[in-house]
Amino acid sequence: xxxxxxxxxxxxxxxxxxxxEAALEDQLQGTLRGPxxxxxxxHLVTCAGCRAALEDAAVSARLLAIAEPSAxxxxxxxxxxxxxxxxxxxxxxxxxxxxxxxxxxxxxxxSAAFVLVLxxxxxxxxxxxxxxxxxxxxxxxxxxxxxxxxxxxxxxDDVLLMMADTSHGKQ
Amino acid sequence: MAAxxxxxxxxxxxxxxxxxxxxxxxxxxxxxxAAFEELIRRHQQRVFGLVSGILRxxxxxxxxxxxxxxxxxxxxxxxxxxxxxxxxxxxISVNECWDxxxxxxxxxxxxxxxxxxxxxxxxxxxVSADQPAASSSDRAEARDLxxxxxxxxxxxxxxLLVLKEVEGFSVxxxxxxxxxxxNTVKVRLFRARARLMDVYRRRLHSKPEQQAEGKEG
Numbered sequence: 001x002x003x004x005x006x007x008x009x010x011x012x013x014x015x016x017x018x019x020x021e022a023a024l025e026d027q028l029q030g031t032l033r034g035p036x037x038x039x040x041x042x043h044l045v046t047c048a049g050c051r052a053a054l055e056d057a058a059v060s061a062r063l064l065a066i067a068e069p070s071a072x073x074x075x076x077x078x079x080x081x082x083x084x085x086x087x088x089x090x091x092x093x094x095x096x097x098x099x100x101x102x103x104x105x106x107x108x109x110x111s112a113a114f115v116l117v118l119x120x121x122x123x124x125x126x127x128x129x130x131x132x133x134x135x136x137x138x139x140x141x142x143x144x145x146x147x148x149x150x151x152x153x154x155x156x157d158d159v160l161l162m163m164a165d166t167s168h169g170k171q
Numbered sequence: 172m173a174a175x176x177x178x179x180x181x182x183x184x185x186x187x188x189x190x191x192x193x194x195x196x197x198x199x200x201x202x203x204x205a206a207f208e209e210l211i212r213r214h215q216q217r218v219f220g221l222v223s224g225i226l227r228x229x230x231x232x233x234x235x236x237x238x239x240x241x242x243x244x245x246x247x248x249x250x251x252x253x254x255x256x257x258x259x260x261x262x263i264s265v266n267e268c269w270d271x272x273x274x275x276x277x278x279x280x281x282x283x284x285x286x287x288x289x290x291x292x293x294x295x296x297x298v299s300a301d302q303p304a305a306s307s308s309d310r311a312e313a314r315d316l317x318x319x320x321x322x323x324x325x326x327x328x329x330x331l332l333v334l335k336e337v338e339g340f341s342v343x344x345x346x347x348x349x350x351x352x353x354n355t356v357k358v359r360l361f362r363a364r365a366r367l368m369d370v371y372r373r374r375l376h377s378k379p380e381q382q383a384e385g386k387e388g
Binding site for chain 1: 317332364
């Protein structure tokens with residue numbers, strides 16, 4: 001039990017002991033009974049902070065008693081709510097009629113997109129295959145298109161052989 | 172329907188009332204619209220109190236309350252009656268209010284104008300325990316001033332004070348609705364009262380000094 005008689009905060013204001021706040025609220029509501037009530041009563045004799053806080057709480061209750069509770073919305077309110085519920089149900093039902101159609105349309109669109117992607121990738125694959133085939137052919141044909149340059153004769157026999165070839169070609 | 176309404180107005184014990192409500196909920200769950208309408212009638216005022224206690228804007232309250240009952244209707248079949256129907260309904264109401272405030276990004280009402288000395292003394296008179304009963308016009312003005320002071324409090328404090336002291340929810344009910352421990356609710360309430368009194372004192376007792384300082388300057 002706190003025996004703090006000068007329970008003040010930084011602003012030099014009396015404050016309640018934290019361990020007694022719930023009991024003080026009960027005391028204010030008139031619901032504190034038994035040993036807890038006598039314990040709080042004992043504490044209040046010695047704790048100025050809790051006494052001041054309890055007095056403040058009582059003033060706050062008087063202050064809040066000025067306020068009026070919200071008015072009853074009236075007998076017609078339940079009818080308004082029921083009408084809105086029916087309206088919402090009708091609109092959600094009409095939405096649910098179109099729901100299967102919308103779902104099928106989305107599935108169709110997704111399938112079409114998938115097929116398109118497949119076709120494109122297949123076409124790209126074919127194109128790259130064709131390009132590589134062409135380059136292979138080009139490499140293989142190169143010797144046929146560009147004739148080999150004859151190597152220069154290195155000795156007299158080579159010169160004679162060349163001359164014999166040339167004369168054969170002319171004939 | 173009229174027969175049901177007259178039967179409901181009879182004084183019955185709390186237990187019988189609870190059982191009657193369970194049956195009403197079951198009938199509503201099986202699709203009986205009249206039963207659901209009766210549930211609305213029974214709870215509409217408290218839901219109104221709860222929603223207006225949180226939103227504090229009368230123009231939004233009716234729309235949010237309608238939305239609450241619509242949600243309750245839609246999800247009623249999933250309600251297993253382990254908790255009281257009222258607790259479940261109030262929880263939905265609180266969530267709907269918070270959703271609404273989040274979506275709308277509603278800024279708290281701010282009253283810029285301060286209180287005049289005359290208003291200060293009137294409010295003091297209404298609150299003072301030893302003063303005779305204030306006139307209805309004084310009380311109306313005091314209500315307006317209280318509203319202004321409440322706007323200076325954090326939203327959580329304001330909600331608790333209004334729901335407890337104005338709309339009449341018990342500490343137990345608040346604990347269930349807000350998913351808090353009963354003792355936590357008591358402590359928060361007590362601290363909220365202290366903060367309200369801080370605002371009240373600053374408004375009441377610093378005003379004349381400020382005015383005097385202003386005149387000297």
